[in-house]
Amino acid sequence: MSASHSVNEAPYYYVPGESAHPVRTALALLVMGLGAAAWINGVTMGKWAVMVGFAGLIASLWVWFADAIRESEGGLNSRRVDVSYRWGMSWFIFSEVMFFAGFFGALWYVRTVTTPWLGDLDHKLFLWPDFAAAWPNLGPAGIIEPFQTVGPFWLPTINTALLLTSGITLTISHHALRANHRSQTIFWLAATVLLGFIFVGVQTYEYVHAYQDLNLKFNSGAYGSLFYMLTGFHGFHVLMGATMLLVILGRLIKGHFRPDHHFGFEGAAWYWHFVDVVWLGLYLFIYWF
Incomplete structure (x- = not known):
């Protein structure tokens, strides 16, 4: 991300608050992994689990990156x-x-x-x-x-x-x-x-x-x-x-x-x-x- 504002606007190291993004992303990857294993072994539901996990991964990363961009454009990111x-x-x-x-x-x-x-x-x-x-x-x-x-x-x-x-x-x-x-x-x-x-x-x-x-x-x-x-x-x-x-x-x-x-x-x-x-x-x- 970019620190698009002056360093004077964020002189300290910005630490974001508690976030569910890592947990949601990990769960989506878990569903994808389990679905892939099931799909390879011929389980019909495995294919759908991979699709659901992938969709969840994209949604989670989209929201996570959007938050990071807002932090950057909001001047919260210092040079540190x-x-x-x-x-x-x-x-x-x-x-x-x-x-x-x-x-x-x-x-x-x-x-x-x-x-x-x-x-x-x-x-x-x-x-x-x-x-x-x-x-x-x-x-x-x-x-x-x-x-x-x-x-x-x-x-x-x-x-x-x-x-x-x-x-x-x-x-x-x-x-x-x-x-x-x-x-x-x-x-x-x-x-x-x-x-x-x-x-x-x-x-x-x-x-x-x-x-x-x-x-x-x-x-x-x-x-x-x-x-x-x-x-x-x-x-x-x-x-x-x-x-x-x-x-x-x-x-x-x-x-x-x-x-x-x-x-x-x-x-x-x-x-x-x-x-x-x-x-x-x-x-x-x-x-x-």
């Missing part, structure tokens, strides 16, 4: 609160870095450790004689349906250009906000949001192509599962990042944020640039190598 927001967002992004590091580590381990190890002489003689220690592979004894890998041309390259361009437009928008050029800020941020949602659309098309034409599925060995886990989670993060920027865009149109106090904008921008960097790693290690 602003620093807390910055530390909170920094640690959140660090947790996301470690989240993706786990999947990149799994990709590295399977490719450079497990695959050569299973293809050495002992394993070929006594465990899987027909196993080929190549990446990607069809596993032992042909238990995986044949599939084709996804190359870098052209959809992944197009998406790379889209994300890199969105990083540029977002930076231009940020500089325009700092220069107090609100119309330019809104224009370039709207362009960033549009590029983000186009990226999601292109990736959806890529998934349909991979599943129908390349026979690449989630159960297509380690390659298939890691491909969909890495690109799928990244696509989800792009969707969330674009939604965050869309909210910021709406706040800018309403007149929120000032050139010297706009952490809501900056926090969303940090997240977007993080998503850009992760994609570059995916583009290299998934599509090229």
Whole structure:
């Protein structure tokens, strides 16, 4: 959120009163989790529980964020609160870095450790004689349906250009906000949001192509599962990042944020640039190598 008023209006650290938002959000997540578990196990009501939990989550977050925005625009947030927001967002992004590091580590381990190890002489003689220690592979004894890998041309390259361009437009928008050029800020941020949602659309098309034409599925060995886990989670993060920027865009149109106090904008921008960097790693290690 932004501290959009002078620090003199809130000289102390603002501590909000008791709130039911965390409890409601936790209950919504609990209902979603239980519903998902039931749905996976074939319980009909599980699907509806997931929907109810998701609707409750959106409603709870909507009200919670609205309260936080009112506190910010009401001048209750001092610079001390602003620093807390910055530390909170920094640690959140660090947790996301470690989240993706786990999947990149799994990709590295399977490719450079497990695959050569299973293809050495002992394993070929006594465990899987027909196993080929190549990446990607069809596993032992042909238990995986044949599939084709996804190359870098052209959809992944197009998406790379889209994300890199969105990083540029977002930076231009940020500089325009700092220069107090609100119309330019809104224009370039709207362009960033549009590029983000186009990226999601292109990736959806890529998934349909991979599943129908390349026979690449989630159960297509380690390659298939890691491909969909890495690109799928990244696509989800792009969707969330674009939604965050869309909210910021709406706040800018309403007149929120000032050139010297706009952490809501900056926090969303940090997240977007993080998503850009992760994609570059995916583009290299998934599509090229």
